[in-house]
Amino acid sequence: MSRPPAPKKGWLAHYSELVGAWTRRADNRQDAEDATHDAILRVLENDTGALANPRAYLHRSVHNRLIDGHRQAKLIDVVPLHELDEDEHPLLIDPDAQARTAQLLAALKTALAELPVKCRQVFLWHRLEGYTQEEIAQKLGISVSMVEKYMIRAVRHLRERLHNHAPH
Template sequence: MPHSPAKPKKGWLAHYSELIGAWRRGGLGREDGEDAMHDTVLGMLENGVGAIEDPRAYMARGTSNRLISRHRHVRALEMMPLDNLAETEHPVMAGADTGIEFQQLADALSDALEELPLKCRQVYIRHRLEGWSHTEIAQDMGLSRSMVEKHMSRALRHINERLQNHVPF
């Protein structure tokens, strides 16, 4: 029985395969390129494929933007727990009021977190205090990555407003 060739993929799916191959050949980490592409395709599907004039350009630009954002995020947010620092590297505030100021700041942060809607608070705590990525939070909470980012932005704005009088000048 003769084997017929596979039907060529049509529409955005053909571009998906092409672009995944290009990201792989481009020397990027395979997982990073695939994750960025999957996030882009998810956004495209959520917004409606028909609403996008040029799916190939949308997917290429979206994937590129997400990879750049991830790179910037990793570079900007290199975090290390205080426990891993040598005693001489710990941040120190001079003055007798340090303990009181710290407690006031901690209380103000706690109050600001309590004022947030539950999902905003959960996103903030998981990302900023527990070190989860937006993608991990989205998967765990059953939200889109975009919604996690919106909750995070809202939480950051609220906390910044509430802690303004605790910023040393």
């Protein structure tokens, strides 16, 4: 014979109710969960264990958090970069940006070409391809320590060669 589950205590007793009720009202489960988590976190951080009615407090906190989020969304119109028109893109405001980018790219290619082949390969695989140092060591048949040394050498060389392109 199995025992019934133990009753939930504290804020946990109200979690499902809060998320369910505010998901229906906000029409967005993610916002309801975020607001519920924020309210519960506030309770736990402030050690408000002596609340007369924790359920009411949590409902009011979630309600206030959702209203704050709604007001904030109305104030700030957020548009992802890929949805902006070309003339609205912030990177195109500076007329010299394209020329500086071309100069930096040319200097980077030159600096990379100056590195020994294995050193350059280690840098490119790690920084551009995302390989781990262990994977690179296996591919090149060298130790992880040697991969680390190649990376240090490449980064120092590039820093030295490209320091004129750093923002002032």
